[in-house]
Amino acid sequence: xxxxxxxxxxxxxxxxxxxxxxxxxxxxxxxxxxxxxxxxxxxxxxxxxxxxxxxxxxxxxxxxxxxxxxxxxxxxxxxxxxxxxxxxxxxxxxxxxxxxxxxxxxxxxxxxxxxxxxxxxxxxxxxxxxxxxxxxxxxxxxxxxxxxxxxxxxxxxxxxxxxxxxxxxxxxxxxxxxxxxxxxxxxxxxxxxxxxxxxxxxxxxxxxxxxxxxxxxxxxxxxxxxxxxxxxxxxxxxxxxxxxxxxxxxxxxxxxxxxxxxxxxxxxxxxxxxxxxxxxxxxxxxxxxxxxxxxxxxxxxx
Numbered sequence: 001x002x003x004x005x006x007x008x009x010x011x012x013x014x015x016x017x018x019x020x021x022x023x024x025x026x027x028x029x030x031x032x033x034x035x036x037x038x039x040x041x042x043x044x045x046x047x048x049x050x051x052x053x054x055x056x057x058x059x060x061x062x063x064x065x066x067x068x069x070x071x072x073x074x075x076x077x078x079x080x081x082x083x084x085x086x087x088x089x090x091x092x093x094x095x096x097x098x099x100x101x102x103x104x105x106x107x108x109x110x111x112x113x114x115x116x117x118x119x120x121x122x123x124x125x126x127x128x129x130x131x132x133x134x135x136x137x138x139x140x141x142x143x144x145x146x147x148x149x150x151x152x153x154x155x156x157x158x159x160x161x162x163x164x165x166x167x168x169x170x171x172x173x174x175x176x177x178x179x180x181x182x183x184x185x186x187x188x189x190x191x192x193x194x195x196x197x198x199x200x201x202x203x204x205x206x207x208x209x210x211x212x213x214x215x216x217x218x219x220x221x222x223x224x225x226x227x228x229x230x231x232x233x234x235x236x237x238x239x240x241x242x243x244x245x246x247x248x249x250x251x252x253x254x255x256x257x258x259x260x261x262x263x264x265x266x267x268x269x270x271x272x273x274x275x276x277x278x279x280x281x282x283x284x285x286x287x288x289x290x291x292x293x294x295x296x297x298x299x300x301x302x
Contacts, residue, residue: 033138
């Protein structure tokens with residue numbers, strides 16, 4: 001490990017290696033994606049999707065090596081063995097609390113090669129991110145355009161576009177097993193947001209059930225479980241730069257497989273008000289348990 005370098009130098013080295021690694025894997029990924037787009041044969045496209053997923057797995061594995069080389073952060077995990085018995089031909093919904101962009105790196109590394117590849121719902125504007133935007137497009141990451149209430153009041157015909165994008169993405173995912181990653185809180189935790197929400201939880205923001213409920217309904221019997229992840233940083237939540245520099249002394253990640261109630265998979269989130277209320281209560285209960293687990297971790301730290 002390069003721990004003898006000052007933290008800022010480690011951060012620069014980590015960033016440089018991660019950029020080089022991304023560029024190296026981007027080239028073959030885009031070539032395969034181009035063939036997939038040009039040859040509209042279902043079997044061939046399924047094969048291309050399999051190759052693309054293997055390329056991403058190799059990219060994540062190399063990122064993991066880079067982090068271990070440059071980052072002294074101690075990462076402990078619990079519950080990972082619960083993933084070993086899961087059916088890899090099924091799709092799964094992954095959700096976690098969200099405190100830092102480092103969360104995504106941690107979850108990718110821990111779930112890599114254990115479950116189907118993670119897919120994120122991304123803002124439409126992110127397609128213009130250099131290199132990564134093309135990669136996300138090539139990997140069929142769904143891009144969504146979220147409109148403000150003021151915009152929808154002026155253009156009511158645009159209402160429901162985000163749900164339509166979710167539905168179209170889920171139709172693609174029904175052919176190839178995936179893990180759809182959804183941050184139920186909708187944004188990163190901060191003390192100001194916590195106070196503004198009057199959140200009933202000590203360490204969490206209120207969960208939103210919309211994304212979870214719609215994806216479960218759209219995927220139907222192709223999705224049986226939620227992978228519920230709890231991330232607890234010791235002492236201080238790091239920014240992504242601080243994480244690259246190794247300023248996060250330790251982090252605990254707990255993984256739990258939660259069975260999705262069978263009747264959830266046959267209901268319509270948009271049209272069924274009772275279902276919306278029921279799944280919100282279900283998410284609130286999951287978040288209550290998550291908050292208690294984080295409190296347990298914090299007590300152990302002290």
